[in-house]
Amino acid sequence: MKFNVLVLMILLVGGNVPAQVKFEAIPKELAPKYKLDFNRNFFSSAETQQAELKRAFAVLEQLEKLKGKVTATADNLLRSLELSDQVSTQFYRHIIYLSLRYAVNTKDESSNSESSRLSSELSKRTSFLQQELMRINNRTLAKFLAQKPALKEYGFVIESARRYAPHTLSLKEEELLAEIEPLASDWTAELFQRALDRTQWGQVKAGSETLDVYQQFQEIANSPDRAVREDGFRKTYAALASQRDIYTFSLTRLIKTANRLARVRNYKDRADEVHFDMFLTTDEVRNMYEKIARTGDTHKRFQRMRVDRVKKQSGYDEVKYWDRNFSPANSPLPRFSIAETTRILKDSLAVLGPEYSRELAALLDPANGRLDIVAGENRVPGAFANGFLGNPQSIFFCFNYEGYFDDLDAFAHEAGHAVHFQLMGYNKVRPAYSDGPSYFTESFSMFNELVMIDHLYTMEKDPERKIYYLEQFMTYANYLYSNTMTAAMEQAIYDKVGGSDNTSADDIDAIAKSVGSRFSIWFDKQDELKMRWMDVHHFYDAPMYYPNYVYAQLLALKYYELYKKDPKKFVPKYLDLMRNGFKAPPSDLLKKFLNIDLRDPQLAPNAVGILDDKLDELEVLYKK
Numbered sequence: 001m002k003f004n005v006l007v008l009m010i011l012l013v014g015g016n017v018p019a020q021v022k023f024e025a026i027p028k029e030l031a032p033k034y035k036l037d038f039n040r041n042f043f044s045s046a047e048t049q050q051a052e053l054k055r056a057f058a059v060l061e062q063l064e065k066l067k068g069k070v071t072a073t074a075d076n077l078l079r080s081l082e083l084s085d086q087v088s089t090q091f092y093r094h095i096i097y098l099s100l101r102y103a104v105n106t107k108d109e110s111s112n113s114e115s116s117r118l119s120s121e122l123s124k125r126t127s128f129l130q131q132e133l134m135r136i137n138n139r140t141l142a143k144f145l146a147q148k149p150a151l152k153e154y155g156f157v158i159e160s161a162r163r164y165a166p167h168t169l170s171l172k173e174e175e176l177l178a179e180i181e182p183l184a185s186d187w188t189a190e191l192f193q194r195a196l197d198r199t200q201w202g203q204v205k206a207g208s209e210t211l212d213v214y215q216q217f218q219e220i221a222n223s224p225d226r227a228v229r230e231d232g233f234r235k236t237y238a239a240l241a242s243q244r245d246i247y248t249f250s251l252t253r254l255i256k257t258a259n260r261l262a263r264v265r266n267y268k269d270r271a272d273e274v275h276f277d278m279f280l281t282t283d284e285v286r287n288m289y290e291k292i293a294r295t296g297d298t299h300k301r302f303q304r305m306r307v308d309r310v311k312k313q314s315g316y317d318e319v320k321y322w323d324r325n326f327s328p329a330n331s332p333l334p335r336f337s338i339a340e341t342t343r344i345l346k347d348s349l350a351v352l353g354p355e356y357s358r359e360l361a362a363l364l365d366p367a368n369g370r371l372d373i374v375a376g377e378n379r380v381p382g383a384f385a386n387g388f389l390g391n392p393q394s395i396f397f398c399f400n401y402e403g404y405f406d407d408l409d410a411f412a413h414e415a416g417h418a419v420h421f422q423l424m425g426y427n428k429v430r431p432a433y434s435d436g437p438s439y440f441t442e443s444f445s446m447f448n449e450l451v452m453i454d455h456l457y458t459m460e461k462d463p464e465r466k467i468y469y470l471e472q473f474m475t476y477a478n479y480l481y482s483n484t485m486t487a488a489m490e491q492a493i494y495d496k497v498g499g500s501d502n503t504s505a506d507d508i509d510a511i512a513k514s515v516g517s518r519f520s521i522w523f524d525k526q527d528e529l530k531m532r533w534m535d536v537h538h539f540y541d542a543p544m545y546y547p548n549y550v551y552a553q554l555l556a557l558k559y560y561e562l563y564k565k566d567p568k569k570f571v572p573k574y575l576d577l578m579r580n581g582f583k584a585p586p587s588d589l590l591k592k593f594l595n596i597d598l599r600d601p602q603l604a605p606n607a608v609g610i611l612d613d614k615l616d617e618l619e620v621l622y623k624k
């Protein structure tokens with residue numbers, strides 16, 4: 001799943017659905033089929049589930065018997081690693097099952113709490129493994145590997161644990177930190193939410209209707225009435241400004257605490273820690289932001305082209321920030337019924353070959369009970385895929401499939417994760433290697449989005465729709481810029497707070513404006529945008545997550561470049577990479593399978609080159 005704060009919603013011009021035909025995303029008679037079949041895909045009955053859970057705990061107890069003795073002998077080491085794989089497979093099956101039970105029925109709170117209980121129990125009772133693996137020395141490891149060649153398969157598990165040795169404290173200190181860290185860090189997300197909750201957002205009059213500035217944000221931003229859009233924009237920022245002391249307090253304290261805790265573990269600061277997790281360095285990440293910022297004109301060019309087009313369509317003297325979603329009257333958004341979405345996904349991703357297509361088709365067939373996409377009461381928001389660890393069949397859940405382009409896109413993205421799980425499963429990837437750094441796993445799904453949109457654009461004959469699809473491609477590909485902007489903004493705020501005892505809201509505004517204006521035309525035109533930092537929720541609930549989006553998008557664009565250049569050569573190697581699992585750092589795997597150098601200085605310029613070329617095409621289409 002991904003979230004973006006500066007989504008440029010671009011509305012369709014044209015469309016050929018007769019107004020009198022009511023669009024139905026999922027026909028009523030088919031709706032009951034688009035539900036997860038828990039019996040078929042998880043446990044045949046509640047009794048079976050309970051019995052299996054007992055077995056899972058029995059395996060966990062076997063693993064615990066090795067506590068303190070994991071690295072005593074080569075046999076113990078291999079046995080611990082094998083048991084650990086079994087334990088995660090079995091536990092995750094229940095954790096996922098229970099969390100899905102809750103996802104489709106949020107009244108089922110006992111499933112939710114049981115799911116969290118199992119995952120915290122699992123991490124608590126298996127954490128000794130990391131501690132012991134980390135302390136194994138080179139000589140012992142070499143000896144064990146010679147005695148038990150089967151240990152080679154676990155080389156990267158051991159290496160990953162040892163990588164953290166310089167950043168791990170004594171067992172006693174770690175236990176103390178485990179208790180203190182949540183208290184020191186967990187409050188920010190909640191304080192952020194409370195600040196939002198108590199804000200008087202106000203209302204906007206739209207004809208006879210009154211719209212809530214916070215709740216009906218989308219409706220206001222896409223209103224055909226210009227005054228409504230402007231009023232909504234101004235009230236949003238006035239409301240944010242009214243709580244600016246709270247946002248400043250939360251963010252600066254959060255950063256101070258994160259930096260301090262990082263130093264306790266021998267990192268330079270929080271950024272150093274986060275980038276270490278990504279197998280990158282802060283210098284590399286900063287350089288990447290700078291490189292992309294220097295090509296900010298490509299993004300600005302797209303924004304200006306959109307402004308010109310809106311100007312022509314609307315007749316406004318000056319197109320303002322709140323006009324960028326403008327769409328002419330009588331031009332409905334394209335909608336995609338579930339049958340169309342299924343067909344589009346199959347057609348567009350067929351380029352990935354027969355195995356991929358077969359797995360995709362199996363996921364999309366409602367008879368298999370692996371989709372849960374129909375609106376209803378008491379469902380969790382969002383969209384996600386689960387699989388592999390814990391379940392032989394991956395699944396896809398979304399809150400409410402409404403058939404908008406974003407729904408189609410989410411399908412392409414999550415189906416990418418779901419098929420990836422299947423490919424790893426058939427290739428018998430070890431559970432320990434089922435997951436990599438977020439940017440790496442996300443890059444595959446983002447590539448799916450680009451392939452799907454590119455297919456729609458290429459195949460489309462209707463000129464207005466062709467423009468629409470190309471604009472969609474630009475919007476999704478341009479997340480490279482909006483995400484880098486947000487990531488660079490966050491990094492700059494960390495730098496400022498890290499080097500000063502007193503950072504004010506005005507200081508942060510100034511940072512946001514100077515970073516923002518390198519990427520977007522709007523920061524200079526609309527002064528309120530300097531307050532964007534206040535409601536980027538990840539700044540408060542997933543601090544420093546943004547670099548993942550930047551690298552995921554860079555990689556997705558790299559795959560896209562290779563794919564367009566020579567699909568026959570690219571696809572088999574790409575599939576091998578997906579099947580392989582994550583048994584080495586991303587840079588090694590990218591090099592080995594696709595000959596991509598994650599540190600190639602051309603990575604960003606090549607990605608931007610793709611965007612430039614597409615903009616040229618869009619310019620031609622606009623002129624027609």
Ligand SMILES: [Zn+2]
Nearest residue numbers: 001002442445
């Ligand atoms: Zn994802």
